[in-house]
Amino acid sequence: MQVPVGRAVTVRVPATSANLGPGFDTLGLALGFYDELEVSTRSEPGATVDVIGEGAADSAAPVSTDSSNLVVQSIAHAFAHAGVAMPGLNLRAHNQIPHSRGMGSSSAAIVSGLVAAQGLLEGIFDFDADTLLRLATDLEGHPDNVAPALFGGLTIAWTTEDGPRCKRLLVHRGVSPLVLVPSFTMSTKQARALQPESVPHEDAIFNVSRSSLLVAALTQSPELLFESTEDKLHQDYRAEAMPQTSTLIKLLREHGFAAVVSGAGPSILVLCSDPAQRVEAAKLVAQHEESPWRALMLAVDFAGASYAPAE
Template sequence: MEPVVGAPIVADDAVRSVTVTVPATSANLGPGFDTLGLALSVYDTLTVSAFDDDRLEIEVAGSGAEEIATDADNLVFRSIAHVYADVGREVPGLRIHAVNGVPHGRGLGSSGAAVTAGILIAKGLLAGDVDLDDDALLRLATEMEGHPDNVAPALFGGLTIAWTGERGPQHKKLLVHRGVAPVVFVPGFTMSTSLARSLQPPQVSREDAVFNVSRSALLVAALTQSPELLLDATADRLHQDYRGPAMPETLRLVQALRAAGFAAVVSGAGPSVLVLADGPGARQRAVDVADAMTDTSWDAHMLAVDVRGGTVRDRAEGST
């Protein structure tokens, strides 16, 4: 998941240029379906210049580059345009250079990262004309993404609890205990989020609902105060087993890791697997378990929890 290096030179005729960095995210974390999300230290970096014309130039390098639209259908551009329309401004000419480190189609929030990048690009380009606070950023990102559990940690970093209330999408950011050491196992195959969601039943039993409520509450405590509780806290009955038939290799790895005592969950809609280990030594033992799964090759990435979230820097002023 190493990004491709090399940013473009900003054109002399640019009205304004910004650089945005957005982290990968892992949503659900087991029982926290559509509610909990965690920012991870893998990043998309975009450099964008605005012009006094109607040009649209998009260049993409890194993960998914060959599949990403480079016209007005591009998700980053559509997210920028969504913000401009919301505040009643006309989208300027744009040159977008994206270097994608977040794996695409692997359950690590690549679409949420693209949406978040677009929202932050618009924030940076509009600075001094329109000021967008955190509530506005989350609302606009959720309108594009559909739900806030991936965009909240991408925007704000750390562990986030996201919900929708009378004031629209809301979030609470929490700091993760320093003893929590994430490792992500990324396979060579992808998974469609819409397919994964279609496999879930419209209703679940009261027993399963209560089970997940208890584990979600416990997970917040485990991640922030008591990492020794993570195995019990990451148990789930609402979505992972139902999605298993679409990604049997993922389910087998989760089961093998949990049987070995690791807090393993499907990352987002999958097919990547997230392990919330309790230290570097535990992470290596988890890698050994994955290496023993000879039917599938898993690329292990030992990561940190990103605490900053998305950042935007004006290239002229050097601000964040």
């Protein structure tokens, strides 16, 4: 079967923050900050992409606007899995999620492409949740960011011989995320290159205890967020590559705020136990930082990626 010419869908995918301090390559959180995508099929082969916002032609780091675009590649990956010839495509991307800042922009692109394909192939091929997670992990390499982008909430991701798996959990209503976004960027590949191949045994035990505690803090006991966000596996090793991030996290934690590197950085995630604490954290940053940090006071997204027929 083929997808009819003129079929169109709209997609919305949340930003994400991975690691959350001690949960390296395992924990992820969906945030109420979104990329939106409009996709329609056409008779002419190939794909054209119109980008508005992050990654636009007039931005500091424009993305490709042809078939090499990551969203288009993700759609193609889904169509190949379904065994259906990919039609010509017109895409219009409205991007809010900052690129190369540790907020899951590449995961959002991958997930938006897969979910767009899911919508275009409705009635022709069905994608279940496990398949979407596997296809997304194929492209991203790790499930910790794509899982919350797909399913929302707090996710615990792991891999098995049969592929990636995840468990979605609801977050306590008191948890109030603050994301501090700098003007400078950080390459995930560069950040991973700073990671040692092995860590001391006691550091591994430390992180197991803190990541376990963090799940409890996020779902039941927000008063434990500060202690549960301590980390010895990755943040110190990457600090030299983003000294401004490291310095600001130290300042926030000295004042009792549960601040961690968001994903690979350089953005900072502050997990506050209530909205008032979040406001205080933002005020502290504004008082002490000469360079600008954009403060995003966000909700936890509970829905994950979604699609609907375009009107």
